[in-house]
Amino acid sequence: MIIIGLTGGIASGKSTTAAMFRELDIPVHDADAVVHQMMAPGGAAIDKVVEAFGIQVQGPDGSIDRQRLGSEVFAAPDRRKTLESIIHPLVATSRDSFMAVNRNDGTPIIVLDIPLLFETGGEAWCDFVILCSVDADIQRQRALQRTGMTEAKLDAILESQMPLATKRARADAVIETGHGTDAARQALLSILDGPVRKLRETKIGASRNA
Secondary structure, three states: OEEEEEEEOOOOOHHHHHHHHHHOOOOEEEHHHHHHHHHOOOOOOHHHHHHHHOHHHEOOOOOEOHHHHHHHHOOOHHHHHHHHHHHHHHHHHHHHHHHHHHHHHOOOEEEEEOOOOOOOOHHHHOOEEEEEEOOHHHHHHHHHOOOOOOHHHHHHHHHHOOOHHHHHHHOOEEEEOOOOHHHHHHHHHHHHHHHHHHHHHHHHHHHHHO
């Protein structure tokens, strides 16, 4: 099984690219979606988050108010580390289960959609890493269109993420998402039909010769 790591900075087109993988029937484990589930009513992270950050981050329905939590976390590195110490182990458990199920099913390719892939050392789990990248101006325009986003909050988020230029140097392939969906889809197909296919053939050959 080939494990593709999919990553990118905020508003870099990663979610759209993940959707393209799903259209190709390639399973995707979405770390952000797992976090949303954990903070929804009855979620696994709620009690620990409330204990660490206070009842004020909990909404009327029992879920975590992500905007309120974010306003406390992104401007304070220590608080962010506290949140990560709660979230990351839970996401890892979900990821491991996803990988085990697909390995047992004989799935040829899976995707781990992890925004902070390099920041958390997640590339160690992957055979191949694809970075979604976009010009800084477009990235900023996209991000500021999101509900609740402000210039200050965006600056704090960007400060917490590894620069895209650094990620580019570490990725196995890059999809530029600023040229439209069709161009990004074609780039993805070329990657899957080129280096990923070669990697899979090499892995299958090595397995047969073992």
